[in-house]
Amino acid sequence: MTKLWGGRFTKRPEQWIDEFGASISFDQHLVEEDIEGSLAHVSMLEKCKILSSEEANQIKAGLQTLLQKAKNKELMFSAQYEDIHLNLEKLLIDEIGPVGGKLHTGRSRNDQVATDMHLYLKKHVQQIIQLTKHLQHVLVEKADQHVETIFPGYTHLQRAQPVSFAHHLLAYVSMFKRDTERFEESLKRIDISPLGAGALAGTTFPIDRYYSAELLGFADIYQNSMDAVSDRDFILEFLSNSSILMMHLSRFCEELILWSSQEFQFIEMDDTYATGSSIMPQKKNPDMAELIRGKTGRVYGHLFSLLTVLKGTPLTYNKDLQEDKEGMFDTVTTIEGCLTIFAGMIETMTVKTDVMESSTKKDFSNATELADYLASKGMPFRQAHEVVGKLVLECIQQGMYLMDLPLENYQAASDLFEEDIYHVLDPKTAVNRRNSAGGTGFDQVRQAILKVKEDLKQEVNA
Numbered sequence: 001m002t003k004l005w006g007g008r009f010t011k012r013p014e015q016w017i018d019e020f021g022a023s024i025s026f027d028q029h030l031v032e033e034d035i036e037g038s039l040a041h042v043s044m045l046e047k048c049k050i051l052s053s054e055e056a057n058q059i060k061a062g063l064q065t066l067l068q069k070a071k072n073k074e075l076m077f078s079a080q081y082e083d084i085h086l087n088l089e090k091l092l093i094d095e096i097g098p099v100g101g102k103l104h105t106g107r108s109r110n111d112q113v114a115t116d117m118h119l120y121l122k123k124h125v126q127q128i129i130q131l132t133k134h135l136q137h138v139l140v141e142k143a144d145q146h147v148e149t150i151f152p153g154y155t156h157l158q159r160a161q162p163v164s165f166a167h168h169l170l171a172y173v174s175m176f177k178r179d180t181e182r183f184e185e186s187l188k189r190i191d192i193s194p195l196g197a198g199a200l201a202g203t204t205f206p207i208d209r210y211y212s213a214e215l216l217g218f219a220d221i222y223q224n225s226m227d228a229v230s231d232r233d234f235i236l237e238f239l240s241n242s243s244i245l246m247m248h249l250s251r252f253c254e255e256l257i258l259w260s261s262q263e264f265q266f267i268e269m270d271d272t273y274a275t276g277s278s279i280m281p282q283k284k285n286p287d288m289a290e291l292i293r294g295k296t297g298r299v300y301g302h303l304f305s306l307l308t309v310l311k312g313t314p315l316t317y318n319k320d321l322q323e324d325k326e327g328m329f330d331t332v333t334t335i336e337g338c339l340t341i342f343a344g345m346i347e348t349m350t351v352k353t354d355v356m357e358s359s360t361k362k363d364f365s366n367a368t369e370l371a372d373y374l375a376s377k378g379m380p381f382r383q384a385h386e387v388v389g390k391l392v393l394e395c396i397q398q399g400m401y402l403m404d405l406p407l408e409n410y411q412a413a414s415d416l417f418e419e420d421i422y423h424v425l426d427p428k429t430a431v432n433r434r435n436s437a438g439g440t441g442f443d444q445v446r447q448a449i450l451k452v453k454e455d456l457k458q459e460v461n462a
Contacts, residue, residue, distance in 0.1 A: 019079045021082060021319075022079035022080075022082045022083065023082065023083045023084075023322050023325065024077045024078070024079055024081065024082060024083055024084060024087055025079070026325055026326050026329060027083055027084045027113070027116075027325055028077055028084055028087075029120070029325075029329050030084050030113075030116040030117070030120055030325075031070045031075065031084055031088070032067065032070055032071070033115075033116040033117075033119040033120050034084050034085060034088055034112070034116050035063050035066055035067045035070065035088065036067075036119060036216065037112060037115045037116055037119065037195060037216065038059075038063055038088070038103055039060060039063050039064075039067075039215075040195070040212045040215035040216045041103070041106075041107055041195060041196075041212055042056050042059045042060055042063070042103055043056070043060070043211075043212070043215055044196075044207060044208055044209075044211050044212040044215070045102075045105060045106060045205075045207070047208060047211055048205070048206050048207055048208050048211075050105060050106060050205050050206070050207070051102060051105070055099055055102055058096050058099050058100075059092070059096065059099065059100060059102065059103050061096070062092050062095045062096035062100060063092065063103075065095055066088060066091055066092060066095065075087075075091065083109065083113070084116070085109045085112050085113065086109070089101070089103065089104060105205060106196065106198070106203045106205040106207045107195065107196060107198060107203070108197075108198045108199035108200075108229070110197070110198070110199050110200065110229040110316070110317040111194045111195055111196060111197040111198055111199075111225075111228060111229050112195070114194035114197075114228060114229055114231070115193060115194050115195040115216070117234075117235065117324070117325070117328070118190055118191075118192065118193065118194065118218070118234065119216065120328075121190050121234065121235065121238055121328070121332075122187065122190045122191055122217075124332045124336070125183050125186065125187060125190060125238065126187070127336065128183055128242075128245075128332075128335055128336060128339070129180055129183050129184060131335075131336060131339040131340060131343075132176050132179055132180045132183070132245070132339060133180060133456060133459060133460075134339075134343055135176055135339055135342060135343045135346070136173050136176050136177060136180070136452065136456060137456055138343045138346050138347050139169050139170070139172060139173045139176070139346060140169075140170075140173060140449055140452050140453055140456070141347075142169055142346055142347070142351075143165075143166035143167075143169040143170050143173070143445075143449055144166070144449050145166075145351075146164070146165040146166045146169070146351060146353070147164055147166045147442055147445050147446055147449070148164065148428070148442055149164065149165040149166065149351065149353045149356060149357070150162050150163075150164070150165070150356060150357040150360050150427045150428055150431055151163055151164065151165035151168055151266075151356045151357075151360070152356070152359050152360050152363065152365055153168070153365070153440075159363040159364070159365045160365055161365050161366075161368055161430070162360040162365050162366065162427040162428075162430050162431050163431060163440040164431055164440045164441075164442060164445045165351065165353075165356060166445050166449065167439075167440040167444075167445050167448075170445065170448050170449070170452070172248065172252055173452055175248040176245075176248060177452075177455075179241065179244060179245040179248060182241045182244065183238075183241055186234070186237045186238060186241055188219075189233065189234045189237060190234045190238070191218055191219040191220070192218060192219065192220050192221065192222055192234075193209065193212065193213035193216060193218035193220070193221045193222065194221075194222050194228035194229060194231075195209065195212050195213065195216070195221075196209035196212060196221070197209075197222060197225035197226075197228035197229050198225060198229075199229065199316075199317065200225060200226050200229055200230075200315070200316040200317065201225055201226070202225045209221045226315050226316045229316050229317050230313075230315050230316040230317060230321075232306065232310055232321065232324050235306060235324055235328050236303070236306055236307065236310070238328065238331070239299070239302050239303040239306060239327065239328070239331055240303055242299050242303075242331050242334075242335050243296075243299050243300050243303050245335065246292075246295070246296040246299045246300070246334075246335070246338065247296060249292050249293075249296070249338055249339075249342055250292065250293045250296040252342070253289040253290070253292045253293040253342075254293060256269070256286060256289045256345065256349070257286050257289050257290060257293070260284075260286050260289075264355075265352060265355050266351070266352055266355055266356050266359075267349050267350060267351055267352060268284075268349065268350040268352065269284070269286050269288075269289070269345065269348075269349055270344075270345070270348035270349060270350075271284075272344065272348065273286070273287075273288040273289070273341070273344060273345045273348070273349075274286055274287060274288070275287040288341050288345060289345065291341075292338045292341065292342060295334050295338060298330065298334065299331050299334055299335070301327075302327030302328070302330060302331050303327075305323070305327055306323070306324055306327055309321070309323045309324065357427065357428075360427040361401070361403065361427060362401065363401070364392050364395070364401065364402060365427075366402055366403075366425045366426075366427060366430050367388050367389075367391075367392055367402065368430075369424050369425055369429075369430045369433075370384075370387075370388040370391065370402065370421070370424075370425070371384040371385050371387075371388045372384075373416075373417075373421065373424050374387060374388070374414060374416055374417075377416045378416075379414070379416060387413050387414055390413065391405065391409070391410070391413055394409065402425055403422060403425050403426075407419060407421070
């Protein structure tokens with residue numbers, strides 16, 4: 001059968017060429033957006049008297065029929081018609097006759113596909129924002145349960161200072177808040193309509209691009225027709241924001257994997273988010289966390305792939321741009337799935353508070369408390385640092401911890417030490433005393449939780 005664009009050609013490509021060039025295998029994800037865009041376009045053509053009301057009504061009825069069939073998964077697509085646009089145009093003509101061919105008046109597939117992707121991303125970015133906020137809510141609720149759960153904080157993956165476990169969780173809440181803000185900011189550049197830009201130069205028909213944009217719920221239109229059809233920055237920005245979000249999820253997954261190991265035993269994953277071994281009956285593997293950590297790589301890959309595609313494409317549209325969709329679709333699916341799984345993991349995991357707290361009493365993470373103690377009594381901090389370092393070495397050599405060291409040993413190191421030193425060394429005291437703004441002191445953490453809850457509540461009500 002003749003191509004819908006085949007009037008200029010004397011030969012038809014072989015089937016394998018059709019299949020290589022076709023995008024219908026993946027851009028059928030845009031079927032509803034494509035029909036939505038076409039409904040707005042035909043309404044605009046009617047308003048501008050480019051189509052008669054009778055023609056417009058016929059086309060709208062046909063499109064509504066196709067939309068219902070699409071929702072029911074009843075449409076059949078073919079690589080012969082390359083993409084979602086030509087497939088739907090062919091189906092529309094089959095449905096209502098030659099008048100269906102008038103739908104494409106005043107537009108090109110170039111502005112059509114760009115419009116579809118703007119509509120698609122606008123919907124899914126809003127959904128991702130909601131999923132990210134839900135994850136923040138889950139983390140805050142978990143934090144609220146563990147304000148006074150003492151947890152070993154790390155630097156260089158070495159025990160550093162004891163902290164509130166809630167404080168540790170709230171660090172990720174802050175990260176996910178920034179992720180949310182980035183996605184929200186990106187909506188400004190997604191919420192723009194390319195429709196009516198034509199192939200690259202606009203159209204001779206007296207169209208009203210602002211009207212079609214209004215019908216589609218866009219806040220504005222592209223002001224330059226060449227930019228409208230060639231711009232993929234909004235997808236790059238989405239992929240970049242998604243990569244940062246996945247990096248945050250991956251960092252957290254790495255910690256969950258460590259914490260659930262025999263070596264740490266700080267948490268236990270719910271059975272729903274773990275798997276067993278086909279050979280080792282005792283195993284409980286944190287597979288969902290590992291998968292999220294692994295899927296981070298594919299999202300990074302989609303970002304670098306599109307950056308590479310775009311770096312050498314001159315204005316305006318080039319077939320290379322067909323490579324913009326699969327990575328976008330896959331990233332949306334990956335992000336939405338990972339956020340849903342991750343929230344479930346956090347909500348259902350068991351926190352072993354006794355193991356966490358016990359671990360802070362079998363290390364030297366309270367050494368800074370000694371240095372601060374001496375500094376608060378007038379000793380220069382650098383000198384205090386050296387004194388405490390020697391005490392730590394003394395404990396290591398004697399096979400004990402700072403809490404076990406006799407008072408006379410402390411007073412031999414400095415006459416500034418008094419009996420209250422053991423209260424200062426207690427991990428819970430150490431945590432609670434750190435009440436500087438943004439610190440891990442219990443009062444600071446409670447204030448932080450209240451603020452996050454209030455912020456999330458305001459966002460819901462906004």
